[in-house]
Amino acid sequence: MSNLSSFVKRIRDVMRNDAGINGDAQRIEQIAWMLFLKVYDAKEEDWEFEDEKYESIIPEELRWRNWAHTENQGDGLTGDKLLNFVNNKLFPTLKNLEISPDTPIRQSIVRTTFEDANNYMKDGVLLRQIVNIIDELDFGSYEETHAFGEIYETILKELQSAGSAGEFYTPRAVTQFMAKMIKPQIGETMADFACGTGGFLSSWIKELEEVKDAKGSISNEESEKIYNSIYAVEKKQFPYMLCVTNMLLHGLDSPKVYHGNSLIYKLLDYTQKDAFDVILMNPPYGGSEKDDIKQNFPADLRSSETADLFMAVIMYRLKKNGRAAVIVPDGFLFGNDNAKNNLKKKLLTDFNLHTIVRLPGSVFSPYTSITTNILFFNNEEPTGKTWFYRVDIPSDRKHFSKTKPMELKHFDDCIAWWNDRKEITDDEGNPKAKCFTAQELIDSNYNFDVCGYPHEEEEILSVAETIQNYEEKRSKLNADIDNLLAQITELHQKAQKGEL
Incomplete structure (x- = not known):
């Protein structure tokens, strides 16, 4: 073309x-x-x-x-x-x-x-x-x-501002950072139980291809392992279709991507054959599950919050010595209901929750301004220490946006710190990077809301920024209105046909 x-x-x-x-x-x-x-x-x-x-x-x-x-x-x-x-x-x-x-x-x-x-x-x-x-x-x-x-990828990225469809797209800078930090190895298996359009899958494959290039040459068997290493599930048809096409474009002839709901299986039925070396995920959050779904989970981990249930699935399907990187909303860090506290207790006592990276609130803009975090943990003996690191907005902008999204380079300071960890205090005297013992976090009633962002003062925007802000919000509102009108139209048509 x-x-x-x-x-x-x-x-x-x-x-x-x-x-x-x-x-x-x-x-x-x-x-x-x-x-x-x-x-x-x-x-x-x-x-x-x-x-x-x-x-x-x-x-x-x-x-x-x-x-x-x-x-x-x-x-x-x-x-x-x-x-x-x-x-x-x-x-x-x-x-x-x-x-x-x-x-x-x-x-x-x-x-x-x-x-x-x-x-x-x-x-x-x-x-x-x-x-x-x-x-x-x-x-x-x-x-x-x-x-x-x-x-x-640009077509997929447009989903971020397409109303509720934005939930299916995780900014590629974030998926790339998580895949890079997890350090994939050829022969390992990786899973995403709510894969959306396949961002984590493509970032995983990209990292493995870099491993392959670094080796110079690999056997056909090793090359096959790269393209057979993924397993993914997506509940909704639209992102499933986008994901399968994405994987075909990435050279996967038989992508193990399944259309279904990862939450419908009993957790206690999982065995080691259902486990994976690596899990990379951005579980849907803000959703609510029915009682019959919750019955698949042990009583202490039952929750109405979708993200909590996915966290439980991840724990049960991560291999011994396996590694996970998972995006969770702020509400998971400071929420103290029964299920959240039990999940956080397991992370500290049954797993090695070694790092929590806090992300700026505008990373997912304009789809949502909910502030998110990345939990990095391994299924191994806990060290009893958890590092927190706050990724700040770069100095050349006030926030991320559709036209100025987060880029992988904005994680450069975090990557440098990752390999040489030390406590950091920002110019206002607030902790930017700090290590906490498991006991300190337990004593705080499992409140992981530390090394967060200082209270934001009222932001004075330039005329150009104000116009851009307005256009982004209008774009999202238009998408929401379009979605609602489409639903109303469909109901009206069904009513006329006597299907309601």
């Missing part, structure tokens, strides 16, 4: 004219299923080359190359014919593909990806224009596939 950098803009410009697209989240979901089929078709070309007996799980006429690719087809399907084909043939067939426990992952992901997918576009001519833009991508070229991987 000659103009890869304009890819997202071209699609956005076309979709703005379609009455069926309401907001960024729907636009990205619309792009997602088409991109999946295009990427999957390119993968199938590779698999056919490697195995002449390979048979696609997708019926021949529904394969991307046979309906979307316009070469030798004139202009291809368009208008009402294309809409009819997509809505009444493509989607129903892919949603109901026959799969069994013996179906290879690389084929079963097609049905799983489409199970709850939607075609929102209502104009078949505009839909054909989008299909043509996507079809220009050449995934047979390594350079273009790699370049598109970067473009795909």
